[in-house]
Amino acid sequence: MNWTDERVEKLKKLWSEGLSASQIAAQLGGVSRNAVIGKVHRLCLPGRAKAGGTTATARAKRPAPAAPRTASNTFASRMAAPRAATRTTGAAVMKEEVEIDAIEQREEAPASNVVVPMSRRLGLTQLTDRTCKWPIGDPMKEEFHFCGNDSPDTSPYCTFHAKLAYQPSAERRRAR
Known part of the structure; x- marks a missing residue:
């Protein structure tokens, strides 16, 4: 199957309308879904969001990253301004304003009685069998x-x- 100029133009038009690669292949005839996907990539056509607009809206609804730590080991509480997020549903592109919730302030207590x-x-x-085998430093360096x-x-x-090597699973989950 050859990609003629008119077939390429039809592919571009159908792709911009939001049709899936399978639907485009069926309309063009004589070409597979994978051939359509390959041609889309070679033409560098813009990608589209997954059904339901999960990529743009999920990214927009995530809370903003925490502010850098201050000298007193607290996280600053801040409110992000609403920002616009776009999502594609079929051929329609929707723009919506998404508010990001404030990050709550929390104190991090420094560990006490830590003796290294x-x-x-x-x-x-x-x-030997009776010595600690904890590696310290970079194995590629002399020290x-x-x-x-x-x-x-x-x-x-x-x-x-x-104590560092064997942590209870509940603590490991909490640290994430």
Whole structure:
């Protein structure tokens, strides 16, 4: 099947009207849905939103990112101005104003009583069954080493690094 100028123009017209690639293929005849998609990409025709306009409106309804931290470790509360979002439904393009909710202010308490143990700075060949195998630094750099502190029988890490390595699943979910 050859793409003649008139078939390309019809493809462009049907694409701009919002028809799907399958519908365009059926109207053109003798061409598959994938051939239509390929030609659309080669022509660099603009993409369209998915059915229901989920891409533009979902992006517009997300809350604004949090403000940078201040010296007192609080997040600033701010209200974003309403902004216009466009979405495509079939051949119709709709523009709507979407309000973004304010971000609530919350305090982040610094962790108290955090004591980071001094590492013994052991190399790989110096590790034993009773030493902490927590890697420290970049393995590609010369100053890379392992913690090397004493570890309990059941763990490859010292008590401090075991708390970092083995977190309860509920805490991991909360941190996300």
